[in-house]
Amino acid sequence: MQTTPSLQQPANTSIEKPSSPWRDAWRSFAKNKIAIAGLSIVVFFILVALFAPFIMPYDHTKPDLINRLKGPSAEHWLGTDDFGRDILSRIIYGARISLWVGFSCVAGSILVGCTLGIVAGFYGKWVDTIISRIFDILLAFPSILLAIAIVAILGPDLQNALIAIAVINVPNFGRLIRSKVLSVKEEEYITAAKSIGMNDARILFHHVLPNSMTPVIVQGTLAVATAIIEVAALSFLGLGAQSPDVDWGKMLADSKSYLVQAPWTMIFPGIAIMLTVLGFNLMGDGLRDALDPKMKQ
Template sequence: MSSLSAKADTAAQPSRKVNPFWFRIRQSPLTLFGLFLLVMLLLLSVCAPLISPHDPTKINIPERFSPPSAAHWFGTDEVGRDIFTRILYGARLSLGVGVAVVLSAGLVGTVIGAISGYFGGRVDQIIMRMMDIVLAFPSLVLAMAVAAVLGPNLQNAMLAIAIIKIPVYVRLARAETLALREKLYVKAAVTFGIKPWRIITRHIIPNAVSPVIIQVTLDIGDAILLVATLGFLGLGAQPPTPEWGAMISIGWKYLLDYWWYPTFPGLALFLASCGFNLIGDGIRDILDPKANR
């Protein structure tokens, strides 16, 4: 009976060995706050047609520069468009572009870095020298140059940002690959005659993806800011597309007289960037075994 009661007590006690991802997330108030910000922005952007009755691109001159009110929560712009509605639709563009660009750069950079680190030699030298050339330029200056050469539109801005982000993931994946290729299971795979491409895709990349995920979560906020910066400079999304950077670019000229015009798009940009950075810090603390809690 004593042994049965002891087993029952043991079963009743919560297991301390299990540490789920969500449990770790809940231990960080800042990470939860960042998650809350992003969930709210995503919900508002997805439900934009249900929340606001206004058209984000429809011109309404009689209501130009209307202050915040019950009819227009964030006021209107220089041609009478509802700023709140444009921010909601702009969230779709800014968040979607930021995530898409970083995921694409992370995927391409991880594959290239794994190839560079695994094969080494001349292949490694050529790839890394190309990455060094890209990294030699300030990221914003290079993005502006690429976007200006290709032409001012959203697709070219996305390509420009991806180009400056790829070298970061190449170097990160290469460093992980250099350590992984010395592991016994990789050497055993080579001994059994498994082709290099299969080793890279089945053994190297899956085990090198953890630091890449951390970097991706930290880079999304920066990518959103870069998209807005190129839009602010006229090299990103073109009018009348509702994009936060382009709205700030026009609105700052009216800051003194119509403060709401650039203020609310800037606040939305700040909240989105802040949310991704907070989540990135939380995921880094969870996935990085060297992180101190």
């Protein structure tokens, strides 16, 4: 008598989750210890900025002339500045402004630059020519000098510094996504979408844009680090944050006269800038390795 073979699978058979490009990218990113270290630094400073009012040991604006230019101690871990204000508290509060300006500048640059770049790459012809020449004109000026000129025209203010830094980064994102759109629009699925009568807006938002954003994400991460340095440079020159607001660049400007007498007033804000920029650069390199197919090969 023949026995019918069992069709049941073993009970311990595991079903793997379907793979996706973003899940694969995260797995690749998570394996990169240096990238995870950069992400940890960025998350740390973001949390410091978010919870600054609750973790500052002192009021960052309250002077204490009796304790001016005191070195690091148990009472003031990072010392005090020329007005006796706690440096640790000012660094913690300065993280809010520095990170907010960095993210806001990059968000504005991505919005304007990607819009112009997508239109230029998709439609081509005279539209591409005009937009590309605008990018070339902006790139012809040294970025920091152009930012200084814009702030000088608009007036020294943190908001105007934000606008200036956003403007000088627009052509970087515009040219990046334009080159990507030029290759994406030649793909067969774009031709198929046009053949069935899909309008340009739907093709742009549902097909071209999602398949062109990978390099923009990587560049955006690296651009935040650059924006933080640029806003610190403008504040150092007196064109950024104005009292009573404070960012790390203004702290450097206020302490430049005391570099020999009280070096901690400049060292610790400089370290904060260095660590934040390092974190974004490490994270950006990890994203590039995870999202770029060429790097995976």
